[in-house]
Amino acid sequence: ARRAGAAGTIVGYDIAPETRAVAREIALCDQVVDSAVDAVADADLVILCVPTGAMDVVAAEIASALKPGAILSDVGSTKRSVVDAVAPFVPDGVHFIPAHPLAGTEHSGPRAGFATLFDNRWCIIVPLPDSDPVALDKLKAFWQALGANVDVMDADHHDRVLAVTSHTPHLIAYTMVGVADDLGRVTDSEVIKYSAAGFRDFTRIAASDPTMWRDVFLNNKDATLEILGRFTEELFALQRAIRMGDGDHLHAYFTRTRAIRRGIIEAGQDTDKPNFGRGEDPREGDAG
Numbered sequence: 001a002r003r004a005g006a007a008g009t010i011v012g013y014d015i016a017p018e019t020r021a022v023a024r025e026i027a028l029c030d031q032v033v034d035s036a037v038d039a040v041a042d043a044d045l046v047i048l049c050v051p052t053g054a055m056d057v058v059a060a061e062i063a064s065a066l067k068p069g070a071i072l073s074d075v076g077s078t079k080r081s082v083v084d085a086v087a088p089f090v091p092d093g094v095h096f097i098p099a100h101p102l103a104g105t106e107h108s109g110p111r112a113g114f115a116t117l118f119d120n121r122w123c124i125i126v127p128l129p130d131s132d133p134v135a136l137d138k139l140k141a142f143w144q145a146l147g148a149n150v151d152v153m154d155a156d157h158h159d160r161v162l163a164v165t166s167h168t169p170h171l172i173a174y175t176m177v178g179v180a181d182d183l184g185r186v187t188d189s190e191v192i193k194y195s196a197a198g199f200r201d202f203t204r205i206a207a208s209d210p211t212m213w214r215d216v217f218l219n220n221k222d223a224t225l226e227i228l229g230r231f232t233e234e235l236f237a238l239q240r241a242i243r244m245g246d247g248d249h250l251h252a253y254f255t256r257t258r259a260i261r262r263g264i265i266e267a268g269q270d271t272d273k274p275n276f277g278r279g280e281d282p283r284e285g286d287a288g
């Protein structure tokens, strides 16, 4: 937001004093204040950046301090739960428009942010049926100024899409690393040394924040269970093909999935570039 000049003053608050101290030390915001109420007082735009399970507590805390006409938004990875958790606390005259930038890494905390995080990534905005179009345009312009491409969808659709593209893949990565650990091999230096890129990617994803991801699964339960059910059926079919030596089945399956990946690249939608979702924080090597 600072890079884009998208905010006059950026004010931050976090419940953890040590996180506020780090945010002050690295000058993440123009001001870091010691209460949620002080953070939102007089703000034109308020963005809740807490685990999805904490959205209701924060909404209740700030509700009476929100300025009439302010836009209240969030970055939570699930959307129906955020709508349900926050909407009851939103005072008349405040525009509540949830959002979800599809960008992040396995790192958490103030040091994990970097200015280019949202460049060329999607931000899904989830207006409510009665959302004010002017406020919606302002929120879109904000995310575009931060470098994101903006799309609009309803909360349930968002949760179904993300169950496929983000939530279930994370669960699979957590499981794969857990399985390797159960076998007592994950910390074995030889396994790490010779592990193929696929497993390394799993370990990166499986290093993601436990609180955030616990809340994602608790708050996108139905869609994730639906996709997991389908995933398990496919897995069993592949397991059977391996057992039966059915190479044709395996080859046909992998041919289909390779075409999907190639289609993504040909459509120019591959955002898998250095510093994007790769867990690299450009500021780590920044003398400033």
Ligand SMILES: NC(=O)c1ccc[n+]([C@@H]2O[C@H](COP(=O)([O-])OP(=O)(O)OC[C@H]3O[C@@H](n4cnc5c(N)ncnc54)[C@H](O)[C@@H]3O)[C@@H](O)[C@H]2O)c1
Binding pocket: 013, 014, 015, 016, 019, 036, 049, 050, 051, 052, 054, 057, 058, 075, 076, 077, 078, 100, 101, 102, 103, 104, 105, 106, 107, 108, 109, 110, 209, 212, 216
């Ligand atoms: N990390 C990602 O890849 C990613 C991507 C997109 C969206 N999100 C979403 O963004 C949100 C924040 O995730 P993050 O990765 O920035 O996590 P984070 O751990 O870096 O930040 C969350 C912060 O919320 C604070 N917090 C918890 N309860 C609070 C409360 N009641 N009041 C004030 N502060 C409180 C925590 O102390 C923590 O510092 C989550 O909802 C997550 O689903 C994360």
Ligand SMILES: O=C(O)C(=O)C[C@]1(C(=O)O)C=C[C@@H](O)C=C1
Binding pocket: 076, 077, 101, 102, 103, 104, 105, 106, 165, 166, 167, 205, 276, 277, 278
């Ligand atoms: O690359 C990563 O570390 C991420 O998992 C980022 C990712 C994703 O699944 O794409 C994770 C959760 C979010 O809600 C949005 C982005």
